[in-house]
Amino acid sequence: MKSVAILVSNEKRLKLKYKKEADAILKKLEKYKTFLTDEAIETRILLTKKIEPSDIREEFSSFEKKYLNRKEVYFLIIGGDDIVPFFKLDNPTDDEDDFIYSDSPYASRDEEYSIPERIVGRLPDINDSEGSDSKFFLSVLDNFIFKHKLKRDGSKSFGYTASVWKKTSKAVYRVIKNGEKLIITPPVTKDNFEKEWIAKKRYLYFNLHGSKETNCWYGQRGFGDPEEYPYFPVAFIPELVKDVGSSVVFSEACYGGYIFGKTDSTAISLKFLTENSDLFIGSSAIAYGPIEPPSTEADLLCKYFFQYVNKGLTYGSAFLNAKIDFAKKMIRTQGFLDEDDIKTLIEFNFFGDPTLRIV
Numbered sequence: 001m002k003s004v005a006i007l008v009s010n011e012k013r014l015k016l017k018y019k020k021e022a023d024a025i026l027k028k029l030e031k032y033k034t035f036l037t038d039e040a041i042e043t044r045i046l047l048t049k050k051i052e053p054s055d056i057r058e059e060f061s062s063f064e065k066k067y068l069n070r071k072e073v074y075f076l077i078i079g080g081d082d083i084v085p086f087f088k089l090d091n092p093t094d095d096e097d098d099f100i101y102s103d104s105p106y107a108s109r110d111e112e113y114s115i116p117e118r119i120v121g122r123l124p125d126i127n128d129s130e131g132s133d134s135k136f137f138l139s140v141l142d143n144f145i146f147k148h149k150l151k152r153d154g155s156k157s158f159g160y161t162a163s164v165w166k167k168t169s170k171a172v173y174r175v176i177k178n179g180e181k182l183i184i185t186p187p188v189t190k191d192n193f194e195k196e197w198i199a200k201k202r203y204l205y206f207n208l209h210g211s212k213e214t215n216c217w218y219g220q221r222g223f224g225d226p227e228e229y230p231y232f233p234v235a236f237i238p239e240l241v242k243d244v245g246s247s248v249v250f251s252e253a254c255y256g257g258y259i260f261g262k263t264d265s266t267a268i269s270l271k272f273l274t275e276n277s278d279l280f281i282g283s284s285a286i287a288y289g290p291i292e293p294p295s296t297e298a299d300l301l302c303k304y305f306f307q308y309v310n311k312g313l314t315y316g317s318a319f320l321n322a323k324i325d326f327a328k329k330m331i332r333t334q335g336f337l338d339e340d341d342i343k344t345l346i347e348f349n350f351f352g353d354p355t356l357r358i359v
Contacts, residue, residue, distance in 0.1 A: 002042045004067045005355055007032060008056070009078040011047040017082060021134035028141040029078060035148045041074075041355055053087045057106055064109075064118065074316050074354045075106065077122040078141075081260060084122075089113075089346055091285070092339040101260065101284040104346040107320070114337065114345040115327045119316035121279070121354035126263050126270065136264060136274065143276050144353050152246050152278070152358050157203035159183065160236065163222030163229075164291065169207045171293045175306045176203040185219025186229040190237050199243040202358065203250075203306065204277075207289070207299070208235050210253030215266045217253045238264065238271040247277045248309060248358070252289055252298040257282025257349050269351060279315050279352025281305065287347065288340045297344045301326045309358055316354020 007029055015022040029045055036043040046063060050056045060075055067073050077084045086101040107116035123144060125137040159182040161169035166184050173182050183197065185208070198204055209218035209232065219235040249272050251257070257269050257280065264270040269280045281302075288297040295303050304325045308318035323345055330341045337345075 001069070001071045002040055003072040003074065003355070004070045005036050005041045005043045005074040005076060006046050006060075006063055007043065007076050007078055008046045008048060008060075008084060010049070010083050012049065013083045014079065018134050018137075021138075025134065025137060025141070028138060028145070032141065032145050035145050036355065039148050039355070042070075048084070051085075053085050053105065056084060060106060060118070061109060072314070072317065073118060074314075075118065075120045076353060076355075077103070077106070077120065080124040080127045082127050083125065086284075086349075087113075092342045093286075094339075095286050097285040100343065100347050101258075101349075102346045103349050114342045116320050116323050119314075119320050119354050121316055121350045121352055123273075123353070124259055124270070124351055127260060133263065136270075140273050143273075147246060147278065147353065147356060150246060152356075153202065156180065156201045157205070158198050158201040159205040159207075160185065160188075161207040162209060162218070162220040162235070163225055164220040165207050165289065166222060167292050168290050168295060168299050169205075171295050172207070172299050172303045172306075173205055175303050176205065176310070185235040186221055186225065186233050189219065189230070189233040189235055190216075190240065193236065193240055195240055195242050198241070198247070200245045201247055203309075204244065204247045205302065205306075206236070206249075206251040206253060206256070208251070208253045210251070210255045210258075212255040212258045215262075215268065217251070217256070217268060236268065238266070238268050241268065241271040241275050244272065244275050244277055247272070248306075248315065249277050249280045250302045250305060251280070251282040252287055252302060254283060254286045256287070257284050257351065259284075259351075273351060277352070278356055279350065281319065281348055281350055283347045284349060285343070285347045288344060296330070297340055298348070300329065301344055301348060312357060312359070314355055314357040315352060316350070319350050319354070
């Protein structure tokens with residue numbers, strides 16, 4: 001039984017933003033459809049005329065009803081917030097975030113949007129104040145079309161954590177570890193980071209600090225570290241993302257997936273997409289995680305995701321099941337989902353093609 005992929009975009013908004021280049025983007029969508037079909041995935045293109053996210057979600061539901069007998073149904077949103085908008089959800093926690101940019105409601109069939117029921121991914125474009133960049137968008141689309149010719153395995157990994165979280169990061173990293181050392185910051189910083197560490201690695205795991213104001217991820221000195229270590233060193237910047245190949249990237253950094261008003265030089269997440277990563281999963285807001293095991297919040301979601309990828313599920317199915325298992329685990333443990341749990345479920349978004357998998 002064939003799976004079904006639905007490519008979702010907005011023709012009017014593409015033409016408004018990209019002018020003449022919009023036709024080239026729409027042709028890429030047709031090419032994308034052809035390549036997915038060649039991979040035995042029946043593919044449809046949905047060019048919505050809707051503007052409100054809730055109305056677009058209703059179109060998802062209408063399309064989905066036609067394919068209820070299929071093995072899996074994938075929705076792949078083509079474009080950023082000004083093409084197919086994210087939902088702006090109320091922040092369930094008492095922190096600095098006024099709201100949460102989220103695709104989680106697109107993955108839900110009802111108003112309980114924290115726990116997903118369908119597979120949704122997104123290939124974002126650049127939404128920068130300096131103007132549109134069709135070269136970025138066309139390049140990303142080309143990369144993902146080509147990916148369906150590749151075979152991939154899960155043999156190599158890389159992990160990078162703030163020293164203060166090294167115990168909890170080790171608990172997550174052992175799921176994907178294959179002889180590679182977990183890198184700790186400090187003492188490692190952007191200045192002594194070796195690009196070869198992430199070159200051609202399949203899994204890339206980051207547990208660092210982030211900020212929506214800068215393009216950097218940061219480490220943090222841990223308990224017992226030498227006092228000469230910097231307290232919050234700059235640990236990672238876009239310029240370090242080179243030759244990563246078809247990597248699976250999960251970042252627990254606060255705002256690691258914040259792409260609004262950003263380019264691939266000001267957002268590490270977008271840089272990974274231009275450098276040919278299979279996907280990037282990150283948070284659009286402040287993310288939470290424990291200092292010591294057991295794994296909860298972002299750590300637990302990441303651990304479940306990598307476990308499912310290792311089992312051979314498609315990336316989209318792995319993300320769906322990771323969120324479901326996360327919710328089940330926290331309900332079993334504490335009897336309910338608390339505010340941090342709900343925020344974790346809605347703030348982590350999936351940038352990439354959900355139909356891909358590791359063999």
